[in-house]
Amino acid sequence: MDPHRYCQEKAAASGSSFYQAFRFLPAERRRAITAFYAWCREVDDVTDECRDPGVAQAKLAWWRGEVDRLYDGVPQHPVTRALREVVEPYGLAREQLLEIMDGVEMDLRQQRYADFRALRLYCHRVAGVVGEVSAQIFGYSERATLKYAALLGLAFQLTNIIRDVGEDARRGRIYLPLDELEAHGVRETDILAGRSSPAFLRLMEFQYQRATATYAEALSRLPAADRRRQRPGLVMAAIYRTLLEEVRLDGFRVLEHRIALPPLRKLLIAWRTWLKG
DSSP states (O other): OOHHHHHHHHHHHHTOHHHHHHTTSOHHHHHHHHHHHHHHHHHHHHHHHOOSHHHHHHHHHHHHHHHHHHHTTOOOSHHHHHHHHHHTTTTOOHHHHHHHHHHHHHHHHOSOOSSHHHHHHHHIIIIIHHHHHHHHHHOOSSTHHHHHHHHHHHHHHHHHHHHTHHHHHTTTOOOSOHHHHHHTTOOHHHHHTTOOOHHHHHHHHHHHHHHHHHHHHHHHTSOGGGTTTTHHHHHHHHHHHHHHHHHHHTTSOTTTOOOOOOHHHHHHHHHHHHHHO
């Protein structure tokens, strides 16, 4: 299969809000961000789909080798073959891809985070660096844009964590900082058992407020000179902020079910945000 067609199908199959934001890009940049996103999905799927940690570790080791092969000019996988056309024109550094892999690998050895400082490192690796690379592909003229993109990636990951509390708990994972659970009187066993309570709702409101503040800080750092080129990120921000509000309006029932926006609603949000510039 053609590498770019493979990436297109991989990205489309995910149903992600990110894919909606790519639709309006010029063809060359759309191909580039789709290749990068497909690579992220391939790597992330290792920890999500492999039940055996040993197998997952072996697969991630292969992908680390594939990153080396990519920068040596001899990639084997369709996504890295497509990505080969991207790394030089858009300045994607080997270290950036490896740092994303460091974050993915954290899921194999760490299922709890003592405090927000520890969680933030994880979020930076799996989402902040992704934001930076995406901003490079979208195009920028000021270095401050990369800081904006990293913060926006953090806001996206905080939104994911809020939305996925129940789903993660069913996998034995808790991403909410343990010191914040303790401060709000919430026990790990309650989350793992899917038991909500007034204390849990207060904890989730605290998480919501931090995520909202992170969006505000990120958007305040976007230089006006780069705003038009960074519209895909603004589209994603509009979709993710809408999702975050829906979770809150639903009463933070994240232990019971996973909130998702219908594809048509995401497309409408994307279209309106893109037209605003």
